[in-house]
Amino acid sequence: xxxxxxxxxxxxxxxxxxxxxxVAPDSRLERPIKSGFxxxxxxxxxxxxxxxxxxxxxxxxxxxxxxxxxSARNQYISIPVSPQRGLIYSKEGVLLATNKEIFSLWFVSxxxxxxxxxxxxxxxxxxxDLPFDSVSGLIESNMGKAAFLFKKYLTEEExxxxxxxxxxxxxxxxxxTRIYPGGEIFSHLIGYVGSVNEQDLNKDSYYKPSDEIxxxxxxxxxxxxxxxxxxEILIHRFSGESGFSAPENGNSLVLNIDSKLQEKIERxxxxxxxxxxxxxxxxxxxxxxxxxxxxxxxxxxxxxxSFIGGLNENEYRQFFEDKGKPLLNRAISxxxxxxxxxxxxxxxxxxEENVLSxxxxxxxxxxITIENPYDPDIVxxxxxxxxxxxxxxxxAIAHSSDIxxxxxxxxxxxxEGLGIERxxxxxxxxxxxxxxxxxxxxxxxxxxxxxxxxxxxRSEIWYQGDTFNVxxxxxxxxxxxxxxxxxxxxxxxxxxxxxxxxxxKVLDKNGGIIRILEPESIQEFGFNExxxxxxxEGMKMAAEVGTAKVLADLPFxxxxxxxxxxxxxxxxxxxxxxxxxxxxxPQFVLTVMLESGxxxxxxxxxxxxxVLKEYFK
Numbered sequence: 001x002x003x004x005x006x007x008x009x010x011x012x013x014x015x016x017x018x019x020x021x022x023v024a025p026d027s028r029l030e031r032p033i034k035s036g037f038x039x040x041x042x043x044x045x046x047x048x049x050x051x052x053x054x055x056x057x058x059x060x061x062x063x064x065x066x067x068x069x070x071s072a073r074n075q076y077i078s079i080p081v082s083p084q085r086g087l088i089y090s091k092e093g094v095l096l097a098t099n100k101e102i103f104s105l106w107f108v109s110x111x112x113x114x115x116x117x118x119x120x121x122x123x124x125x126x127x128x129d130l131p132f133d134s135v136s137g138l139i140e141s142n143m144g145k146a147a148f149l150f151k152k153y154l155t156e157e158e159x160x161x162x163x164x165x166x167x168x169x170x171x172x173x174x175x176x177t178r179i180y181p182g183g184e185i186f187s188h189l190i191g192y193v194g195s196v197n198e199q200d201l202n203k204d205s206y207y208k209p210s211d212e213i214x215x216x217x218x219x220x221x222x223x224x225x226x227x228x229x230x231x232e233i234l235i236h237r238f239s240g241e242s243g244f245s246a247p248e249n250g251n252s253l254v255l256n257i258d259s260k261l262q263e264k265i266e267r268x269x270x271x272x273x274x275x276x277x278x279x280x281x282x283x284x285x286x287x288x289x290x291x292x293x294x295x296x297x298x299x300x301x302x303x304x305x306s307f308i309g310g311l312n313e314n315e316y317r318q319f320f321e322d323k324g325k326p327l328l329n330r331a332i333s334x335x336x337x338x339x340x341x342x343x344x345x346x347x348x349x350x351x352e353e354n355v356l357s358x359x360x361x362x363x364x365x366x367x368i369t370i371e372n373p374y375d376p377d378i379v380x381x382x383x384x385x386x387x388x389x390x391x392x393x394x395x396a397i398a399h400s401s402d403i404x405x406x407x408x409x410x411x412x413x414x415x416e417g418l419g420i421e422r423x424x425x426x427x428x429x430x431x432x433x434x435x436x437x438x439x440x441x442x443x444x445x446x447x448x449x450x451x452x453x454x455x456x457x458r459s460e461i462w463y464q465g466d467t468f469n470v471x472x473x474x475x476x477x478x479x480x481x482x483x484x485x486x487x488x489x490x491x492x493x494x495x496x497x498x499x500x501x502x503x504x505k506v507l508d509k510n511g512g513i514i515r516i517l518e519p520e521s522i523q524e525f526g527f528n529e530x531x532x533x534x535x536x537e538g539m540k541m542a543a544e545v546g547t548a549k550v551l552a553d554l555p556f557x558x559x560x561x562x563x564x565x566x567x568x569x570x571x572x573x574x575x576x577x578x579x580x581x582x583x584x585x586p587q588f589v590l591t592v593m594l595e596s597g598x599x600x601x602x603x604x605x606x607x608x609x610x611v612l613k614e615y616f617k
Contacts, residue, residue: 076234076243077146079106080208083228083247084176088190088218090259091294091504096186097219099176103159104210107150108235109143111169120167124150127161147235149210152195153177153309173233177212177308178219182259184301185266188329189257189440189502191217192304206230215307216327218253218502221439225506226250251514254505256292261285264614266297268607272594273299276603280595282330282481283607288489288580288589290519291498293438296482298334302326332443335478336593339563340400340547341576342473344491344535347393349418349426350408351531356393356415358534364388364396364403368412370464382406382468385564397538398546400562402472409471410464420467424448430487430497431523432479437499439517446483449476473565481591484578489589490525491539492559492580494532497523540583548577550605554612557583562605567596577604581612588615 088097112120121136128135128151142148154162154172162170178193180186193212200207207213208230214220231247269281285295300322306315319327328334350356366387372378384402388395396404403412411417418426427433432446449470451462469475482500490497499520506515539559543551548560560579567574575594580586590611592604 076236077108077110079108079147079171079173079233079235080210081173081231081233081245081247082175082208082211083230084249085178085193085212085228086226086250086252086507086509088226088252089254090257090262091255092259093254094182094259096180096182096255096257096259097190098179098181100179102152102175102177103154103172104149104175105151105154105162106147106171106173107139107142108147108169108171110146111235112143115167115169120169123165123167124162124170127165128158147171152210171233171235173210175210179308180304182262183305184303185263185297186257186259187217187301187304188298188331189217189255189262189296190304191215191219191221192307193219194307195310216442217304217329217440218255220441222253222503225253249509251509252507252511253503254507255502256287256294256504257296257502258294261611261615262295262297265295265607265611266299266301268610269297269299269592272603272607276594276601278594278596278603279324280330282334282593282595283591283611284331284481284485285588285590285611286485286489286500288492288498288586291486291489291500292504292519293500293502294588296329296331296502298328298330300324300326329440329442330595331481332438332440334480335444335446336481336574336595337475337477337565337567338473338479338484339565339574339576340402340405340473341484341488341561341563341578342471342477342479343397343400343405343563344539344561345426345430345487346405346409346418346423346471347397347538348491348527348531348535349422351393351534352426352527353418353422355408355418358393358531361390361392362396362404362407362413362415364391364401368403368406370412373464380465382465393534394538394541397535397561398541398544400542400547405471406468410467417467418471420450420462420470423467423470424450427477429523429525430490432483432487436483436486436522437520438482439502443482444480446479447476473563481593484576485589485591488561488578488580488591489586490523491532491535492586492589494527494529494536495525496521497525536583539580543579548579548605550602550609551579551612554581554609556581556616558612559583559586560608564601573601575601575604577608579608579612581616588612 084099087095090096117139121139122132125132125135138150159172162172180190192215194215196207196209196211196213200213214223228250229248231245234243265283269283273281281299283295283297286293302319351358364384367381367383369379369381388399388401391399391401391404406412407415407417409418409423427448433448435443435445454460454462466475470477486497486500499522501517503517505513508514536559539561540557542548543558543560547562551558551560558579558581560577563576564573578591580589590608592607594601594603
């Protein structure tokens with residue numbers, strides 16, 4: 001065998017040296033290609049060719065018309081024309097949201113050829129009374145776009161001046177904007193519209209920069225119903241010819257809201273705030289037979305017309321920085337301690353759980369004391385708002401005896417009491433800790449405290465006194481005014497708790513009915529009728545001789561429960577009244593609350609009296 005080696009003194013590499021270390025089973029440097037390779041290669045070529053053919057067929061034949069249309073459309077510049085939003089009517093047909101014609105100004109960059117940008121900017125700044133630098137900068141920064149929205153709202157004077165310029169690169173697009181005839185009286189119900197932002201554009205391809213979108217209230221919740229279908233102005237890029245595709249108006253809403261009732265309650269509540277110095281108030285009225293919302297007022301309020309065309313600096317501070325939070329819909333998003341208005345459900349739970357008989361009398365002096373279970377030297381005192389003497393359940397509801405409800409809720413004397421677990425179960429049965437599903441955005445669920453929550457949140461155990469507080473609607477128990485109204489309505493009808501809903505019907509652009517919104521039961525009750533009767537009779541007594549006896553002068557019987565919930569100890573309370581009417585066949589339930597008023601305020605009772613008298617007149 002021939003040997004090879006590397007000469008250490010020679011830096012060149014001979015051909016033989018390049019093969020050193022090569023090992024092969026035979027000495028051949030070339031091998032024949034197997035026939036299978038040609039088969040795979042052939043079928044690979046065929047497959048690739050087939051893909052090209054199929055794709056070409058799909059693009060040219062199957063989707064040929066589509067791409068041809070797309071190509072033809074690319075020859076045009078599109079300027080969107082927003083549709084007219086659907087109208088919103090009250091129950092009686094009063095317009096609560098309508099539209100006003102406006103014009104917006106579009107700049108078609110490709111048509112600027114032959115004109116000096118500086119001259120165009122100067123003439124436009126004079127016509128629109130805008131700084132030259134602002135106009136010039138806006139044009140320069142958008143020159144890469146075929147067309148852009150220059151100004152959304154033009155006054156009639158500005159429109160005439162723009163037309164007089166005769167510039168072919170300026171296009172006026174007709175559109176509509178919202179008008180709210182009822183203003184702040186209905187603003188928390190209706191909401192408002194605002195210009196779309198980048199998030200809106202990214203979220204839904206429907207929207208264009210010139211569009212408006214519902215930002216609150218029904219405008220937001222029913223956005224897809226109200227918004228309609230956009231039209232457009234088409235301008236040929238080369239010939240300058242134009243075409244127009246008409247927008248399709250949105251559908252309209254008819255509400256369950258009684259406009260006269262809404263106006264009456266708003267006036268009464270606003271006057272009460274002025275008279276008492278309370279900082280805010282809420283009122284909710286609905287039909288307990290099906291959950292239809294008849295009125296919803298939250299004060300302080302705001303004028304939703306202010307959002308048309310954008311807020312100025314003063315309006316922004318007024319709406320977003322005011323401590324009174326006028327944009328907050330307290331009826332659905334405010335969480336408050338219910339005070340004694342919670343007592344009817346506590347009484348019903350005690351009867352259903354056989355804690356005591358309704359006729360059993362309990363001594364309710366001005367206070368009771370209990371010892372600390374771990375240190376008998378520590379004594380806690382729980383007070384009542386007055387000495388009630390011996391009272392049974394009906395009397396305790398009517399006169400709102402705290403000590404009676406301490407006893408049946410947390411246990412005292414010879415009464416074991418419900419305890420927090422059973423109390424919590426009944427609260428949740430009435431959906432206290434759930435969102436009820438009203439057709440408004442921002443509804444909050446109430447809160448039911450528990451021993452587990454207190455340990456995890458405060459690192460403290462649950463005491464008997466905590467149960468006492470919850471039993472009279474104090475402590476950490478929180479509810480919304482909407483929930484309280486729905487729950488009292490459920491006590492009134494005795495069978496169902498309904499999802500509250502504001503909109504009744506959806507109409508097409510010609511006024512034809514597209515859809516009727518139906519009631520929905522969210523909880524069906526099977527309470528013992530005698531137990532329910534006891535609770536209702538206690539509420540009837542409250543309106544006749546008890547804490548709500550202001551209502552006794554009404555020409556019909558009602559069931560009611562008042563309440564005061566301490567906000568700052570010894571300084572301010574929230575005053576409540578909730579009432580259903582008529583007593584034997586409830587068709588109407590109303591809740592009124594004044595926030596941070598004075599202890600024992602009867603203002604909500606007086607408001608309720610006047611509203612009920614007017615409504616049933």
